[in-house]
Amino acid sequence: MSTRPAPAHRSPPAWPSGTAPRGFAALAAAGAAVLAVALGAAHYMEEHGHVVTGMGNQVVWGLPHVFALFLIVASSGALNVASVGSVFGEAAYKRRAPVSALLALALLAGGLMVLVLDLGRPERLVVAATHYNFRSIFAWNMILYNGFLAILVAYLWTNLERRFVPLSTPVGILAFVWRIVLTTGTGSIFGFLVSRQGYASGLVAPLFIAMSLAWGLAVFLLVQGALARWHDAPVPEAFRLRLRRLLGVFVATVAYLTAVLHLTNLYWAKQAAFERFILVDGAPYAWLFWAGWAGVGTAVPLVIAFHPRLAGPRATTIAALAVIAGAFAQLYVFIVGAQAFPLEIFPGYATSSAFRDGAVAPYVPSLPEALLGLGGIALAYLIVLAGARLFDVVPRGIDAPAADGGG
Numbered sequence: 001m002s003t004r005p006a007p008a009h010r011s012p013p014a015w016p017s018g019t020a021p022r023g024f025a026a027l028a029a030a031g032a033a034v035l036a037v038a039l040g041a042a043h044y045m046e047e048h049g050h051v052v053t054g055m056g057n058q059v060v061w062g063l064p065h066v067f068a069l070f071l072i073v074a075s076s077g078a079l080n081v082a083s084v085g086s087v088f089g090e091a092a093y094k095r096r097a098p099v100s101a102l103l104a105l106a107l108l109a110g111g112l113m114v115l116v117l118d119l120g121r122p123e124r125l126v127v128a129a130t131h132y133n134f135r136s137i138f139a140w141n142m143i144l145y146n147g148f149l150a151i152l153v154a155y156l157w158t159n160l161e162r163r164f165v166p167l168s169t170p171v172g173i174l175a176f177v178w179r180i181v182l183t184t185g186t187g188s189i190f191g192f193l194v195s196r197q198g199y200a201s202g203l204v205a206p207l208f209i210a211m212s213l214a215w216g217l218a219v220f221l222l223v224q225g226a227l228a229r230w231h232d233a234p235v236p237e238a239f240r241l242r243l244r245r246l247l248g249v250f251v252a253t254v255a256y257l258t259a260v261l262h263l264t265n266l267y268w269a270k271q272a273a274f275e276r277f278i279l280v281d282g283a284p285y286a287w288l289f290w291a292g293w294a295g296v297g298t299a300v301p302l303v304i305a306f307h308p309r310l311a312g313p314r315a316t317t318i319a320a321l322a323v324i325a326g327a328f329a330q331l332y333v334f335i336v337g338a339q340a341f342p343l344e345i346f347p348g349y350a351t352s353s354a355f356r357d358g359a360v361a362p363y364v365p366s367l368p369e370a371l372l373g374l375g376g377i378a379l380a381y382l383i384v385l386a387g388a389r390l391f392d393v394v395p396r397g398i399d400a401p402a403a404d405g406g407g
Contacts, residue, residue, distance in 0.1 A: 024389060031382040038375020041368040042117040053369050058361035059339045064118035066331045067373030070215065071111030071380060072186060073208060076179040077216020078104040082155070086172025092239050096224070098159045098393035103223050103384055105152040110380035112145060114373055137185065137192050144182040151175045160391055183212045198274050198338030203264065207257040211327070214250035217243065218323035221316055223384060231394045237311070244316050248305025251323060255298050277341050278333060282360070285337035288329040297326010336363055
């Protein structure tokens with residue numbers, strides 16, 4: 001009588017059949033309620049037009065774009081942990097690759113939802129997905145976003161299906177390369193917009209890559225901590241300390257590239273007025289830049305990351321929240337501030353018209369815009385919640401000492 005090996009099967013669900021984690025129904029209902037309100041706000045803006053928002057014909061990308069861009073850029077960086085596990089073979093990171101990939105997938109879906117609903121005419125998404133103008137950076141990003149979604153699904157599958165685990169490393173390497181290209185494409189959207197003098201710079205693409213590393217890791221730290229408490233699977237302090245210090249390195253890199261970008265602009269005489277507007281005179285942009293990004297989003301996490309006496313889950317949570325708060329401040333200044341500054345339509349010529357020549361465009365975000373942005377976060381939250389409920393993505397047990405040793 002011959003014996004055959006047991007057939008490969010899917011990883012067991014995160015929770016035994018017939019049971020549910022603590023408060024799952026309430027958490028899911030809360031997220032669904034926020035998402036429903038956001039979709040209602042999008043429908044309200046679609047029916048009534050831009051007049052019910054704070055946007056106009058100069059500031060056309062408002063608060064929803066701040067949310068959308070944060071979610072999309074953070075999606076790329078949320079794959080940090082999975083990339084370290086797949087590309088460099090670090091065991092402690094590899095064990096957390098499913099959470100990392102699930103979070104990246106959720107953030108990208110949330111960001112794209114906000115982006116599609118904010119631009120108007122969402123029913124024409126089919127046209128954008130099937131007709132490409134390859135001279136447009138927007139068309140290239142459409143391909144990059146869809147490709148990243150497909151790669152993330154494949155990467156999750158190879159991590160959760162035992163038969164395909166050997167494929168997880170090559171798929172993970174592909175995901176690592178693709179996300180770098182994706183973030184470069186997202187930053188290039190702004191770098192190629194020559195009509196906005198605050199955007200046009202080749203430094204924007206590498207800056208976006210650095211921002212994705214910091215923001216994505218900050219979101220991962222928050223989600224990892226929440227799932228660990230929810231599943232009663234504590235994160236080893238040595239591993240948490242390593243990630244927190246890595247977060248500090250990423251934050252310092254963002255600060256360096258941001259300083260280089262502004263110093264480059266200050267070196268050009270034509271950019272002096274814009275830099276003074278962003279850094280000194282422009283309200284609320286100068287305050288958001290210095291207090292929001294430089295203070296809360298940079299100084300606070302750097303102190304927490306490298307101070308020898310600051311440790312534990314609470315310090316990590318505070319550092320991650322500070323990075324996210326600073327990210328929203330930086331994006332608001334970058335996106336809205338650059339649009340509010342008066343356009344120089346014909347460089348070197350004096351122009352005049354009856355419409356706000358040389359005036360700073362006013363912009364006050366409306367409630368529907370804020371609700372739509374929160375809807376993207378709600379969708380990402382629901383995807384992570386459902387994924388953690390259905391699949392075994394949260395690691396249990398103790399990491400090998402060699403993987404977590406050192407800080």
